[in-house]
Amino acid sequence: MKxxxxxxxxxxxxxxxxxxxxxMTTAAVMMLAxxxxxxxxxxxxxxxxxxxxxxxxxxxxxxxxxxxxxxxxSAEDFGYTLMDMENIASVTFVSRDEGxxxxxxxxxxxxxxxxxxxxNPIRHSYHIIVSDLNGVEDTVNxxxxxxxxxxxxxxIETVNTFLxxxxxxxxxxxxxxxxxxxxxxxxxxxxxxxxxFARREEIAIMKMVGATNRFIRGAFLVEGGIIxxxxxxxxxxxxxxxxxxxxxxxxxxxxxxxxxxxxSVWHLFLIGYLVAGxxxxxxxxFFTIKKFxxx
Amino acid sequence: xxxxxxxxxxYNGYIKALRSVDLTVEDGEFVFIIGPSGAGKSTLLKILxxxxxxxxxxxxxxxxSLVGLKASDKPYLRRTxxxxxxxxxxxDKKTVYENxxxxxxxxxxxxxxxxxxxxxxxxxxxxxxxxxRKPPELSGGEQQRVAIARALVNSPKLIIxxxxxxxxxxxxxxxxxxxxxxxxxxxTTVVVITHEKSVVNDMAKRVVYLENGCILRDATGGYNQ
Numbered sequence: 100m101k102x103x104x105x106x107x108x109x110x111x112x113x114x115x116x117x118x119x120x121x122x123m124t125t126a127a128v129m130m131l132a133x134x135x136x137x138x139x140x141x142x143x144x145x146x147x148x149x150x151x152x153x154x155x156x157x158x159x160x161x162x163x164x165x166x167x168x169x170x171x172x173s174a175e176d177f178g179y180t181l182m183d184m185e186n187i188a189s190v191t192f193v194s195r196d197e198g199x200x201x202x203x204x205x206x207x208x209x210x211x212x213x214x215x216x217x218x219n220p221i222r223h224s225y226h227i228i229v230s231d232l233n234g235v236e237d238t239v240n241x242x243x244x245x246x247x248x249x250x251x252x253x254x255i256e257t258v259n260t261f262l263x264x265x266x267x268x269x270x271x272x273x274x275x276x277x278x279x280x281x282x283x284x285x286x287x288x289x290x291x292x293x294x295x296f297a298r299r300e301e302i303a304i305m306k307m308v309g310a311t312n313r314f315i316r317g318a319f320l321v322e323g324g325i326i327x328x329x330x331x332x333x334x335x336x337x338x339x340x341x342x343x344x345x346x347x348x349x350x351x352x353x354x355x356x357x358x359x360x361x362x363s364v365w366h367l368f369l370i371g372y373l374v375a376g377x378x379x380x381x382x383x384x385f386f387t388i389k390k391f392x393x394x
Numbered sequence: 395x396x397x398x399x400x401x402x403x404x405y406n407g408y409i410k411a412l413r414s415v416d417l418t419v420e421d422g423e424f425v426f427i428i429g430p431s432g433a434g435k436s437t438l439l440k441i442l443x444x445x446x447x448x449x450x451x452x453x454x455x456x457x458x459s460l461v462g463l464k465a466s467d468k469p470y471l472r473r474t475x476x477x478x479x480x481x482x483x484x485x486d487k488k489t490v491y492e493n494x495x496x497x498x499x500x501x502x503x504x505x506x507x508x509x510x511x512x513x514x515x516x517x518x519x520x521x522x523x524x525x526x527r528k529p530p531e532l533s534g535g536e537q538q539r540v541a542i543a544r545a546l547v548n549s550p551k552l553i554i555x556x557x558x559x560x561x562x563x564x565x566x567x568x569x570x571x572x573x574x575x576x577x578x579x580x581x582t583t584v585v586v587i588t589h590e591k592s593v594v595n596d597m598a599k600r601v602v603y604l605e606n607g608c609i610l611r612d613a614t615g616g617y618n619q
Contacts, residue, residue, distance in 0.1 A: 108499060119487065304483050307443070308544065309473035310500035311466075 105317065113321025120294045124322070127290035128329045131379065134283035135334030135372060136341070138276050143342055143359065145272035150357045152265045153232070159261075161229065161239060161253040164222040169247055171195075174223035177247060181225060186238045188230040195219045222249060232258055287379055291323055291387040302391050312392045319388045320381050327380025331372035338368065395421050396442065396552070396585070401451035403437050403607075411437035413607040414451065419585060421551065424578045426594050427587045429604035435587045438604070439556050442585075443477055444468045456551050473501055476545025480557035482537045484529040484544075490516070491525040494544045501548065515543040519573060535566030542573055552583045559593055567593060 117124050165174050171194065181190045193201070198221035203211035215221075227242075229235050239253045295302070305315050343361050361368075396419040403412040412434045419425050429435055440446040442455055444463055453460040456474040463471065476497075484493050494512045503511075516522045519539040529537050538558060545553050555574065559567040571586075571593055578584045588594065594601055603611035 105499075105502065300483075301485050304485060305496065305500065306469070307472065307477055307483070308497035308500055309469045309471075309548070310496075311469045314500050 105314070109317035109321045112318035113325060116294070116298075116318060116322045117325050120297070123290055123294055124326055127287055127326050128333060130286040130290075131283050131326065131330035131376070132333040132337065134279050134286065135330055135376070136337050138279045138283075139334060139338040139368060139372070140341060140346075141272055141275055141279075143338070143346070143361075143364075145268055146364075147356065147358045148268045149265055150359055152261045154357045155261065159254055159258055161227040161235070161242070161251065162224055163227065163242055163248050163252070164224045164250040165247055166249045167222060169223060171223070173247075177223075178225065181227065184238070184241065186229050186231055186234040188228045190228075191226040193224045193226065195221050195223050198222070198224055232262055283379065284383055287323070287326060287383045288387050290326070291319065291384050294322070295319065295388050295391050299391055306392070315392060316385065316388055320384050323380035323384025324377055325380065327376035327378070328373065329376075330379075331376030334376075335369055335372045339365070395419065395454075395456065395583070397452075397454040398441075399452045401441065401448045401453050403434075403441065403446065404449045411607055412441070412448070415604075415607070415609055417602065417609065417612075419583060421583055422578070422581055424575070424584045424597075424599045425586070426597075426599055426601045427585060427604060428589060428594055428601055430589065432606075433604040434607040435589075435604055436556070437607075439477075439554060439587055442554055443475070444471055469500070473548055474550055475552040475554060476542075476548065476550040478538070478541045478545050478553065478555040478558045480560035482529070482534075482541045482561075484537055484540055486529050489526050489528055490521060490532070490540050490543075493529065493540055494547050497544045498547045511547050511549075512543075515546045518546065518576075519543045533566075534561050535563075535569060538562060538566070538570055539573065542570070542577075546577065546582075550582065552585065553577060555584070555586045555588075557588055557590075558586065559588065559590060564592075568596070571597060 165177065169177070174194070175192060178190050178192050181187055196219065199212055199215060199219050202221060203209060203215075227238075229238055235253065235258050236255055239251055239255060242248055242251045302315055339361060347358055347361075396417065398415050398417040401412055401415045401417075402410070404410050415434075415438070427435055427438060437446065441448055441453055441460060444455075444458075444460055447463070448461060451461075455471065458467065458471040458474070460471075485496070488496070491512055494515060495508050498508050498511055512525075513522065516525055519542055521536060521539055521543065524532060524536065529540065532540065538561070542553075542555075542558075545555075553574070558574070559570055562570060567590075574584050574586060575597065586593075598615060600614050601611070602609055
């Protein structure tokens with residue numbers, strides 16, 4: 100009962116303080132929302148880059164050619180051996196005959212097929228898609244070690260270039276998110292410090308009448324929480340509008356780019372923003388008010 | 395009860411605000427602490443409210459030893475006393491009711507208890523009809539009565555008033571001192587720190603005279619007794 104009364108009091112006080120210092124708190128909400136928005140936009144862009152790289156990388160198949168001595172039946176069964184291996188997402192078997200057909204069609208006619216049908220120089224082959232591009236080199240090495248395989252064709256360098264690019268964007272993304280998170284922390288901290296400074300007399304009075312630090316913090320924490328939550332909601336709405344109505348239409352014009360649909364991640368962003376906003380408000384308020392409590 | 399033995403306070407290593415002060419105030423007493431500016435009255439108040447710690451000696455207030463008192467225990471000591479200041483120290487944005495209620499709310503009291511006690515003390519100080527007003531809407535005397543109500547609301551054993559009449563006209567001064575007298579008759583120990591001779595002379599109470607950080611006189615009577 101007592102605790103409930105206090106919580107009600109803190110909520111009332113926090114909301115009242117928010118109204119009372121509305122210019123400063125609105126500024127804090129805007130600034131924090133801007134930081135959250137930039138962080139969110141960057142996270143989405145990095146996710147899009149990753150998706151694009153993954154999609155392009157996935158099109159980059161490994162092709163293996165079986166030894167000449169592998170007969171038709173063994174060649175088809177070899178697909179099961181491949182599927183049992185790690186990091187193999189899918190395999191497509193191309194028989195010698197199909198291979199020759201493709202070859203002759205690519206060169207412009209059936210004449211080639213007809214001339215080589217009886218003495219087909221093409222080997223049985225498999226087109227392999229890996230599940231994780233990071234492991235492509237190991238997979239290629241494993242394939243090369245298999246006696247049934249005569250040759251492995253894989254563009255490891257291309258894959259590595261993709262991976263490097265992805266790692267760089269990831270690194271820049273994480274660094275930017277950390278920097279923006281720190282900036283956001285400073286903004287909230289400054290705002291709360293200013294409002295707390297303006298109310299240091301009030302804090303002194305509360306201490307004088309026997310308020311514990313925990314009690315005094317209550318209202319300030321609520322205020323910080325409100326700032327954090329409002330910033331999170333504001334940033335969420337802005338991110339949705341910015342991404343869905345401005346970025347995606349532009350990106351969809353470039354066929355090479357794959358983009359993550361907002362509808363598939365909206366819940367992650369909403370939860371992430373709300374949790375981050377709340378934590379920001381609470382944790383930063385907690386530490387900012389600390390020095391005003393030493394009376 | 396206040397028990398100071400050999401209490402000294404030195405600031406920055408060389409400014410001696412109090413020099414070996416011995417003072418005992420029994421429960422239910424009414425004591426004036428008087429003296430010129432710089433006598434050490436404010437330092438004494440700060441020691442009693444645990445804002446500063448004595449440099450030497452032992453000090454005890456309402457069962458709490460003030461030497462080495464933990465920060466987490468200070469709120470509980472302060473709840474055993476009410477402090478009234480010359481400048482009232484009210485929160486302007488809160489109503490009279492909320493200002494008084496704050497002192498009891500911090501103890502974790504429930505809403506019903508808060509309502510009952512606040513109504514009761516506002517009646518004692520004669521401000522029930524102004525419970526919804528905010529301090530800036532009240533006169534100096536009324537604001538001081540709000541501060542007294544706030545000091546009283548936790549039914550403290552001790553009330554310390556620091557120059558409580560400094561901002562009041564003679565009529566409001568008498569009214570305020572009558573209120574302190576009434577509170578004292580209800581069993582609360584009252585310590586009034588002042589330098590106003592008329593306030594002290596009007597009441598035949600114990601007077602502790604402080605000068606240069608030392609108690610020079612401790613007797614019942616007026617300012618110059």
